[in-house]
Amino acid sequence: MLDPDPTSPVPSGTPETEVAPVLVAALLAVREPPVGPDAPCRTLRDRLAAQPGLPALAVTAGDGRVLGLVDRLALAGLADPEAPARTAMDPAPLLVEADFPLCEVARRIMRDKPGALSSGFVVLENGRYLGIGSGVALLARTDEQIVQRTRQLDEARRAAERANRAKTAFFACMSHEIRTPLNAMMGFAELLEQEVLGPIANPLYRDYARDIAESGRHLMDLINDLLDLSKAEAGRLELAESAVDVLRVAVGSARLLSDRAARAGVGIDTDLPPDLPPLRADERKLRQMLLNLLSNAVKFTPPDGVVTLNGRVAADGTLCLSVHDTGIGMTADELEKALEPWGQIDSALGRNHIGTGLGLPLTKRLVELHGGRLDIDTAPDRGTTMTLVFPAERVGG
Known part of the structure; x- marks a missing residue:
């Protein structure tokens, strides 16, 4: 008579192993x-x-x-x-x-x-x-519920980890399968553009070949971002560290974006001291972070605007690389959305440019992988400053 009925109804159509019953x-x-x-x-x-x-x-x-x-x-x-x-x-x-x-x-x-x-x-x-x-029965049943929920959460975590591993493996396989024909397409397009085998009568064909090659490079960048973000989410992204010449990488990144910025009517300036110390980092990922920030800044800066790349060593020894633009800026809600994978800021200016919403969240993951952080200062109609902050122990190579 003292033992209450141990059974509890499970919602109809829900397997008992999947959802712990609500104890009442x-x-x-x-x-x-x-x-x-x-x-x-x-x-x-x-x-x-x-x-x-x-x-x-x-x-x-x-x-x-x-x-x-x-x-x-x-x-x-x-x-x-x-x-x-x-x-x-x-x-x-x-x-x-x-x-x-x-x-x-x-x-x-x-x-x-x-x-x-x-x-x-x-x-x-x-x-x-x-x-x-009784209080004793309440404590016993509460403990039972905690055990059930803990077991359920553990299984959900294991399922999420399995899904992440499967997703990473899928992206790795698909990126390899796509890269092979894509590299061939880009190579042939560049041959046509450069007229390696002889002149092309109609100059429009050269323009088309250049567009094909540029589209291929954009697609390749997207594939790389997808794979890197997937690995970062699964905790499997690794760094190939070396002593990186920060000035060379920063200037080179600005130069790579200069043509795109010029077509958009946006200027790119650099304010980088010549004595910037080396940084112990992954050079490819550092370049990727800078290109992502510069690309975003150009994308959301109207014609006649300016994007400025700054670098400095702070008083606490951290290395700061900042990208400042004179663009439209963001509200707090827009910033939160922009930091989510696939987040797209809904603006007329942004819709005029190609974008996937992967660049900013991936950049944040990459700088955190280096032990640093991404600082963002933005407001509507005031522009945006995004700063990569690398810890002092990485500065100096």
Whole structure:
């Protein structure tokens, strides 16, 4: 009689192994028959003595309405064992409905009647007496629920890790399969553009060949970003570290973007001291980060605007590489969206340029992989400054 029904309904159509059932107050209810208000306290004392795990007995009216609760402590201090139950009962016990989740039961106890942890409480069904609940049963069931949820979360984590590994393997395989024909297409397009095998009568063909090669390079960059971001999310992206000439990489990155910026009517300036120290980093990934930031800055800067690449060693020894633009800037919500993979800022200026939304989140992952951080200072109509901050221990090679 003291063991409540251990079963709990699982939502229809949901496998029990996939979703842990929600434990409710009905599971705590010991279906012990209540007593009437005129029952002698001696009878209540004898019943509780026979059931050591039962904290109290409910006192109800004939229609099942709960009038009160008589616990062991109240009976122990009673002088007249023949006194009616109403004289020893708590007329305002804690009442909880059978469908209350266990967390709600615990919240009600803490908020309304902390003493119910030891004295017990009444579980109702449709406002009528169902059984007696105890703090011990609540703690046991709560522990069971924690174990179930922990097991469920562990399985979800393992499933997510398996999915990440499968995704990384898929991208690695597909990137290899795509690179081979793509490299061939780009190579043949460059041969046509340079007229290696002889002049082309119609100059438009050279323009088309250049467009094909440029589109191929963009697609190759996208494939590389996809693979790198997938590896970063799975924690499998590794650094090929060396002493990097920061000035050379920074100037080269600005030069690579200068043609694209010129076509957009945007200027690129560099403000880089000639004595920038070397940095222990992955050179390809450093160049990738700078190209991503410069490309984003050009993309969101209107014609006649300026993008400036700065470099300096801060007072704390960190190396800072900043890209500042005079573009449209971002709100806090837009910045949050831009830092999400595939995030696209909805602006007329941005829609005029090709973009995947991978550059900024990938850059953030890459600088963090170096032990650094990405600082962003932006506001609408004030432009944006994005700064790669590398830790002091990496500065100097």
